[in-house]
Amino acid sequence: MSPNSLLRSGFAPLKTSSSLRQVGSPESFRGLALPILTVASVLVLYAPGLLGEPQSVGLPFERQIINRFSLDHLPRSISIRYDQTTWLGYDLEHGKLYKAWRSTSDREGLQPADPKTGLFRVKSQGVTLFEDQTDATWRLRSSEKEMKLRIRYLGSTQREGGFELRWELSNDAVTVNLHERVAGFGLGSPREPAPVFRELRAQGLGSTQHLIPPPATSDRWTLSLNDQICDQMKTDQWYRLTLRSEPHD
Amino acid sequence: MIRTIALRHSLRRFLWLSSLLAFAVLGGVPPNAFADETKPTLELTAKTIFAKGPNKWNGDVLEITRGRGANIGWYVYAERPETVSVWVEYACEKPLNQAYQLSLDGQDLFWDVPVTAPGEFTKVCVGSLSIRAGLPVLLLLVPPSGTTYAHPFQFRKLILEGQTTGNLSWLPELEEPVVPDSSPGFGQKLKRRHPALKIRDLRSDHAPMRVTGMALRDDSELLFTTWEGDLFAVDLDALSPSGPPVYRKLAQGLSEPMGLAIDRGRIFVTEKNQATELIDENGDGRFETYRCMSHDWACTLDYHEYLFGAIVVNDYLYFSASVGMSRRGKDNYQAPLRGSVFRVHLDSGATELVAGGLRTPDGMGLGPEDSILVTDNQGEWLAANKLIRVQQDAFYQFRSRPPWHPLDRPTPTPPTTWLPQGEIAASPTQPIMIPTNWGPYAGQVLIGDAALGGLQRVFLEQIDGVSQGAAFRFSQGFEHLFHRFVFTSDGSLIGGGIARGKDWDFITRVSGLMQIRYTHQPVFEPLAARLRDNGLELEFTEPLESGAGWDPDGYFVSQWGYQSTQTYGGVKVRHRRAEVLSATVSNDRRKVFLEIPSITVNEVLYVRLPESLPSESGRTLWAGDLWYTINRIPSDRPGQVHAPPQESWRASPHAFEFSADNAGRTLYQNLCSACHSLDGSRRIGPSFLGLAGAKREVIDPRTGQQQQVTADEDYLRESITDPNALLVAGYQENQMPPVGGILTERQIVDLLQYLKRVSDKKAAQRELARQPLVIRDWKMDDFANWGTHVAPPMPEPASLLRGQQAFFKAQCVQCHATSGYGTNLAPDLSLSVQKLKGKDLLRRIIEPSSQIHPDYQRIQFLLDDGQVIIGHIVADQKDTLEVVSDLQAPDKRTMIRKANVELQQKTKQSAMPTGLLNVLTKAEILDLMVFLESGMPTVPPVSTKNPTR
Numbered sequence A: 001m002s003p004n005s006l007l008r009s010g011f012a013p014l015k016t017s018s019s020l021r022q023v024g025s026p027e028s029f030r031g032l033a034l035p036i037l038t039v040a041s042v043l044v045l046y047a048p049g050l051l052g053e054p055q056s057v058g059l060p061f062e063r064q065i066i067n068r069f070s071l072d073h074l075p076r077s078i079s080i081r082y083d084q085t086t087w088l089g090y091d092l093e094h095g096k097l098y099k100a101w102r103s104t105s106d107r108e109g110l111q112p113a114d115p116k117t118g119l120f121r122v123k124s125q126g127v128t129l130f131e132d133q134t135d136a137t138w139r140l141r142s143s144e145k146e147m148k149l150r151i152r153y154l155g156s157t158q159r160e161g162g163f164e165l166r167w168e169l170s171n172d173a174v175t176v177n178l179h180e181r182v183a184g185f186g187l188g189s190p191r192e193p194a195p196v197f198r199e200l201r202a203q204g205l206g207s208t209q210h211l212i213p214p215p216a217t218s219d220r221w222t223l224s225l226n227d228q229i230c231d232q233m234k235t236d237q238w239y240r241l242t243l244r245s246e247p248h249d
Numbered sequence B: 001m002i003r004t005i006a007l008r009h010s011l012r013r014f015l016w017l018s019s020l021l022a023f024a025v026l027g028g029v030p031p032n033a034f035a036d037e038t039k040p041t042l043e044l045t046a047k048t049i050f051a052k053g054p055n056k057w058n059g060d061v062l063e064i065t066r067g068r069g070a071n072i073g074w075y076v077y078a079e080r081p082e083t084v085s086v087w088v089e090y091a092c093e094k095p096l097n098q099a100y101q102l103s104l105d106g107q108d109l110f111w112d113v114p115v116t117a118p119g120e121f122t123k124v125c126v127g128s129l130s131i132r133a134g135l136p137v138l139l140l141l142v143p144p145s146g147t148t149y150a151h152p153f154q155f156r157k158l159i160l161e162g163q164t165t166g167n168l169s170w171l172p173e174l175e176e177p178v179v180p181d182s183s184p185g186f187g188q189k190l191k192r193r194h195p196a197l198k199i200r201d202l203r204s205d206h207a208p209m210r211v212t213g214m215a216l217r218d219d220s221e222l223l224f225t226t227w228e229g230d231l232f233a234v235d236l237d238a239l240s241p242s243g244p245p246v247y248r249k250l251a252q253g254l255s256e257p258m259g260l261a262i263d264r265g266r267i268f269v270t271e272k273n274q275a276t277e278l279i280d281e282n283g284d285g286r287f288e289t290y291r292c293m294s295h296d297w298a299c300t301l302d303y304h305e306y307l308f309g310a311i312v313v314n315d316y317l318y319f320s321a322s323v324g325m326s327r328r329g330k331d332n333y334q335a336p337l338r339g340s341v342f343r344v345h346l347d348s349g350a351t352e353l354v355a356g357g358l359r360t361p362d363g364m365g366l367g368p369e370d371s372i373l374v375t376d377n378q379g380e381w382l383a384a385n386k387l388i389r390v391q392q393d394a395f396y397q398f399r400s401r402p403p404w405h406p407l408d409r410p411t412p413t414p415p416t417t418w419l420p421q422g423e424i425a426a427s428p429t430q431p432i433m434i435p436t437n438w439g440p441y442a443g444q445v446l447i448g449d450a451a452l453g454g455l456q457r458v459f460l461e462q463i464d465g466v467s468q469g470a471a472f473r474f475s476q477g478f479e480h481l482f483h484r485f486v487f488t489s490d491g492s493l494i495g496g497g498i499a500r501g502k503d504w505d506f507i508t509r510v511s512g513l514m515q516i517r518y519t520h521q522p523v524f525e526p527l528a529a530r531l532r533d534n535g536l537e538l539e540f541t542e543p544l545e546s547g548a549g550w551d552p553d554g555y556f557v558s559q560w561g562y563q564s565t566q567t568y569g570g571v572k573v574r575h576r577r578a579e580v581l582s583a584t585v586s587n588d589r590r591k592v593f594l595e596i597p598s599i600t601v602n603e604v605l606y607v608r609l610p611e612s613l614p615s616e617s618g619r620t621l622w623a624g625d626l627w628y629t630i631n632r633i634p635s636d637r638p639g640q641v642h643a644p645p646q647e648s649w650r651a652s653p654h655a656f657e658f659s660a661d662n663a664g665r666t667l668y669q670n671l672c673s674a675c676h677s678l679d680g681s682r683r684i685g686p687s688f689l690g691l692a693g694a695k696r697e698v699i700d701p702r703t704g705q706q707q708q709v710t711a712d713e714d715y716l717r718e719s720i721t722d723p724n725a726l727l728v729a730g731y732q733e734n735q736m737p738p739v740g741g742i743l744t745e746r747q748i749v750d751l752l753q754y755l756k757r758v759s760d761k762k763a764a765q766r767e768l769a770r771q772p773l774v775i776r777d778w779k780m781d782d783f784a785n786w787g788t789h790v791a792p793p794m795p796e797p798a799s800l801l802r803g804q805q806a807f808f809k810a811q812c813v814q815c816h817a818t819s820g821y822g823t824n825l826a827p828d829l830s831l832s833v834q835k836l837k838g839k840d841l842l843r844r845i846i847e848p849s850s851q852i853h854p855d856y857q858r859i860q861f862l863l864d865d866g867q868v869i870i871g872h873i874v875a876d877q878k879d880t881l882e883v884v885s886d887l888q889a890p891d892k893r894t895m896i897r898k899a900n901v902e903l904q905q906k907t908k909q910s911a912m913p914t915g916l917l918n919v920l921t922k923a924e925i926l927d928l929m930v931f932l933e934s935g936m937p938t939v940p941p942v943s944t945k946n947p948t949r
Helices: A003-007 A026-049 A215-220 B012-023 B662-672 B713-721 B745-758 B761-770 B797-809 B829-835 B838-846 B922-933
Strands: A077-081 A086-091 A096-102 A110-114 A118-124 A127-131 A139-142 A145-148 A150-159 A162-170 A175-183 A197-203 A209-212 A221-225 A228-230 A239-243 B041-045 B056-058 B061-066 B072-078 B082-091 B100-104 B107-111 B122-131 B137-142 B148-161 B168-171 B197-201 B211-216 B221-226 B231-235 B247-251 B259-263 B266-270 B275-279 B289-294 B307-313 B316-321 B341-345 B351-356 B364-366 B372-376 B385-389 B417-419 B428-433 B445-449 B455-463 B466-475 B482-487 B493-497 B512-518 B526-532 B535-540 B556-564 B570-577 B582-585 B591-595 B603-608 B625-630 B695-700 B705-710 B859-863 B868-876 B880-884 B893-897 B901-906
Touching: A127 A215, A175 A209, A215 A221, B041 B072, B041 B168, B072 B148, B082 B100, B100 B122, B107 B122, B137 B148, B137 B556, B137 B570, B211 B266, B211 B482, B211 B493, B221 B259, B266 B307, B266 B316, B289 B341, B307 B364, B316 B364, B372 B428, B385 B428, B417 B455, B417 B466, B417 B625, B445 B482, B455 B526, B466 B526, B526 B625, B535 B603, B662 B745, B713 B745, B745 B761, B797 B922, B829 B838, B829 B922, B838 B922, B859 B880, B868 B893
Parallel strands: B211 B259, B259 B307, B364 B428, B428 B482
Antiparallel strands: A077 A086, A086 A096, A096 A127, A110 A118, A139 A145, A139 A209, A150 A162, A150 B289, A162 A175, A175 A197, A197 A239, A221 A228, A221 A239, B041 B148, B056 B061, B061 B148, B072 B137, B072 B168, B082 B122, B082 B148, B100 B107, B100 B137, B197 B512, B211 B221, B221 B231, B231 B247, B259 B266, B266 B275, B275 B289, B307 B316, B316 B341, B341 B351, B364 B372, B372 B385, B385 B417, B428 B445, B445 B455, B455 B466, B466 B625, B482 B493, B493 B512, B526 B535, B535 B591, B556 B570, B556 B603, B582 B591, B603 B625, B695 B705, B859 B868, B859 B901, B868 B880, B880 B893
């Protein structure tokens, strides 16, 4: 796969000048604007005098928002701060969401797995909204026949307004590029009590081929296209997965 | 002094036998004395193994419950080669969770031990192995790695069953050769920076950057990753004359990157679990996309599963995958394909397996002809550290348990160069080829080390297409522990440090960057070593002095092989002194050919040069050790032997000294000093000061019970052979490697003797004074901004404690008393510091002759025989004077007859040595000044476990 193929996306490139502007929705940003600008101004004024101090401006993959350390039992995973209290944890090897959870008021949603042995593994902490620890993953339906797919993680992109993950799903007959994006994520104020949702797109499906989500996803998330509920992905349009029910523990 | 009695021009086999005779424990016993002349079998009993470790005897049976520390092996000799069946007589009533390893002469078998009926011994055939003739070969039975069993494996004997009556014999343990006394660069690691290197510290004071990957994006822009997951850039053309450079953070959120490569502007990072390309989509300097190029290998949550590298060659990214460590001693599981070298196509992400059998290959570099060089760290299945020129489909021996690596094979591929543990390496990092503008070293390889520190140098050559070469000491004297390197276009070496806490030279190691320039200053040292059909040719950087170098007794040479085991470490095999039949100096006197008839394939040849070897220039030898790994002996490159010229020198009879303490001291320096101080300070392990005979509070980790023991010989021995048996209260389990597993009984005795001696405070201080470490040759200009006072009104106790420690470390206490310690050979500092503070006080230390206390001026005596003696008068008798010239050796007195004194006058040279502060860091000097200015108070002990500085 060419690296350029990774760049195909509906997102605009990230243009912000501070990583803090990536966090949260525009509404949530307003309350933080003044203190952030003040701090930023001070930093800009004094930065040239701090020789040796690393300078960085508005970089993607701020670890408080996008954490690429191993999560819980998954060596290959990414944790995304969906909003101030909600986290999404991905199982990259199976191309799917592993867990959605909400942090408790007293502790962050991501904690070092074992502070004694290092900070490079994290564990989810809080109330579980969704969890799928199975090995089940995406399946392809073609001419009424279901087929298994090999999963290959291709990478991720952080742009203004969204974070995107990409996988290649393939078997001997087909190669599908699966894109998943989480919009408006970040550290901003808690969102309105609205359902958690993600968006997905499959490219490369044949006219008679359908992509079936992992069973746990179908059980707990509602798949829709243009507000029409469906159970499979058939076109290369952006579908939406919306979490259906409340926390189960 | 022990002199070798050489039998010159003897046959190679005769040398072997005479060597064995000399080194056999039961000296004088011929090698076949332990054969049964009536049978084709050979019985090897449990009672004749090398070491039982923590296991116990029950009659003639060894009850094995713990693998670490046990060395269940024998030397076997065959008159003619044959295939032997190996039988074991044993009892094992409970199943083991992992196989025993059986190794004979480098061939490995695995034996899943069948359970036996209660109370019954049985005899089973483990397998068949071939045995070479004509030299001692090692047979090892190795218990499962690090595992402790509640029910013992009861071992009685091992039986080799051949076909030829009387062919096999057992040799008693071969005693290791006595090695010459060591000093820095000659048996010990260097203590100073190479004279031809100039350094510039590029560290940021604001961010401790643990450098894990480095690459140049163009001639002037250096990019590097940090363990914390950031990618930084620094413009090398814009470095300010003073102060740290400006670092720009380009990316963040990487997952433990351990390698960085740049190819045609594209940036590749090896993260913990994937190879990643960083893509800046719109050219704004930020990387929005982290493209996963490949993750086509298994991984677990193990902390130690890293991807080390990386290098791009012909559109492929090369890197290696280290093995896990967290299940060592448990089930020893490894995820499939761990320990491999992979290559990934830059565009397609297609992943290919290149080689296997690596352990912690924390360094990858480009070698000759675009080859891939990898270093690997000693441990399980690595008897020593390695430099490997990677070959396609090679297997380098690390294995754990089934399922085996797909490239696993009974006879592994040997390393290009062994880097013996504790001698020339301890945790080798990136190898890098030296460019053409580094004078005579061009084309050689530099290697960093994250434990030993410094830079090591390797010369590589090929014989019949097989790579091998020699490792040399090159430089120490850096605060950084170098992890990654790049050479810039102007020949500067940029080293990236990775701090690991305190190492064995009492330096607080640092991370971050350092620039190292080669100044072309001539240095006299061994440059290269090339194997010949009949010996080893040494090349020097400068000609030897005319007539020097011809005496074969002026070279100490030893040799050994390695047997790796599934327990930590491994053993040196057939470690013996090699005879140098002759030494021939080339016409240009830059080369010396050492005729060594015993050179053997798959062995290391160690050469020690004497410090006194003279060069034409008059420069003294910088370092005198080299280790040559023999993978192939040439057949068409004979070394030329010539008779020495008339005017040739014999080596000084003191070319090598063999003192009683040396073996123990060297073992301490090489194996213990990283973690155990001699000055009472706490490191990873407890100090050895005051250890022998002391009462110790210890905890049995199996029961959690605390008890008090006396640190007698039995306790000390167990601490070496089974470090986890009893833990000193406050120290963790598994912190100490099982060094007992790689020590012979004689070495353990040597080490115990040394430990007992340095338990005494004065002896320990003398040991510390033997090899002061030079961090920097401090000048007053280095403290230009210091004022008239340094200490704050209320100094912190921790600062005072550190200052007191610096006081001892700089050996002030040798002459100045404080807090109940020290002598009074020099002024009372409590009075001095009332008048002198800050810069003035510092000047008296750095430039001691700038002003001398009148009571302490030294006297210069000119004697009537022309001799000049300078020193202090410490005893003034009627007819004689006793003078101490070196205040650091106050016991060394010179007696002067007053009648022989022709002239006596005060000198302008202070008795106080210069450079005393050179063993301290700047921070330590500050602490020392705080301590002095504060009147050298008695400092109460405070915890130094987690210093907050």
